Amino acid sequence: MQLTIKYTLTSLAFLLFITCQSQIKNTKTISENIKGNCGMCKTTIEKAGNLKKVAEVNWDQKSKTATISFDSLQTNKDEILKRIALSGYDNDAYLAPDEVYAALPGCCQYERDHSDATMKHENHSTEMKHENHSNNMAHQSHKMEQSSNENTTSKSENHELNTVFETYFSLKDALVLSDAKSASIAASNLVKAIENVKMEKLEHKEHMVWMKILKEINSDVKSISNSKDLETQRKHFSSLSTNFYDLAKASDMQYPIHYQNCPMYNGGKGANWLSKENPIKNPYYGSKMMSCGSTVETIQ
Template sequence: MNIFNKITMMLCIASTSLTSCEAQVKNAKTETVKIYGNCGMCETTIETAGNVKKVAKVDWDKDTKIAIITYDSMKTNQDEILKRIALAGYDSDKFLAPDDVYSKLHGCCQYERVTKTTIVKTDVVDDHSSHNHDATTTEKPTETSQEVNQLKSIFDNYFALKDALVKSDGKLASSIAKELLSNINAVNMTKLSTDEHTVWMKVMKDLAFDTEHIEETKDAGHQRDHFTSLSKNMYALIKVSKQETPIYYQNCPMYNDGKGANWLSKESTIKNPYYGSQMLSCGKTVETIK
């Protein structure tokens, strides 16, 4: 039986079993996606990582490498499911497993990682098209440089955004957020360290969400609402990234009806992005990240 017929039969069989699955999963949405693996042991690990009771169901076939996923579209999405599977050691075309997790898979489960090579080449072309002719001979130095530059540009954009909110300049904040969003979308996870990769997969969706909302408005008040959660996720990322200089995690106790809010700064002096000139020095440093 060829692969096409195998997939067709798989989908037909799955359509019957998915009826009962969809009865348990509310707002059910079903999609197919390729996940790389080799054997029955891989199947168990992939499905266990992807499944969440009454929220997500994964059915993976070792011959076709195709997974049929059914999930509650109000509670999760394909990306979140594939992230969990990647963290268990299995690549898809969207998310790659950390190298150290992949290396710990049983020998029979260590599939050929063709996806990783493809994604690296694609990103090199997209981000450095003017230097594509050097991609083969300078691949390793280029990747190292890009790894550092990717995260540095994101952090630099964040600090510039913070400074714009200190000035209550919503127009400038919107412009910086546009650049930040572009840099978030350009990150190549294969070039992050293991710790950065793990955190990035957890926060990238929320980082993009908050940045999009900050870009879409020039109202500094609304931008500050999203800056609180943006700062929380930036903090998680910067904690696992090497920094050349100390970073100060600071807190405003007054914001959000006294619930408080945090932000990151490259300087120890308090310059409050939540109130600007109204209460510029309101707050304190709660942690120094080195």
């Protein structure tokens, strides 16, 4: 009797998956390894990956693999696996943010192996880039057929991190003017800009850097926002700029970003910052030593 019930439930689950898959057009089906432990994990993984009429995920608890079907003109496996990682579950391509993993219920906290996941990412990076390129080309062709006369918006205007960088530059400008109040306001705006970033829309390299620096940049930005003391703000801006440099290197902003250095700050240890303008305007000393420093790298 129990065997019959088990068989019936399995059959129903399979039929449901097939039905959902049939609703997805331009279907591509793949299998991916995704960490997890229990039924609660299954619910979270599938909810994160599923997108009505676009993507359907069926995760198997025993094998720790997911069968993923998706519309290849509307999404790709990279975007789906990003969403799953952001829900707390490591997979072949992406690691979950540490703070998200830590927030999982105890029964869902699977054994992690960062080195193994990193190796998997490296082995799959070429494949993912090729797939992303193919999917993007197909999607662009589809969009052109729908509206060949539409003007395209520049990549920099659509870039998910554009607002984050622009708000960072506003913060830098406030420190150049030695205006602690404006710096605090700019930092508050930067907190909001960071919160509004949709990580699933980031490119792969950006995503990996973003997960690495997110905790630190949030801490620095909030410290600047909560302070009215210029020296405190500048200290945290130095740390913030180091992380923003890594982010800029991973991003394609479509305009040059100048990485600049003040050798005098912090007792001669120096500090760096990012600028859209090449002429030096020192955020660590303002008018006292406005032109102190140099451009050490231009990121293009």
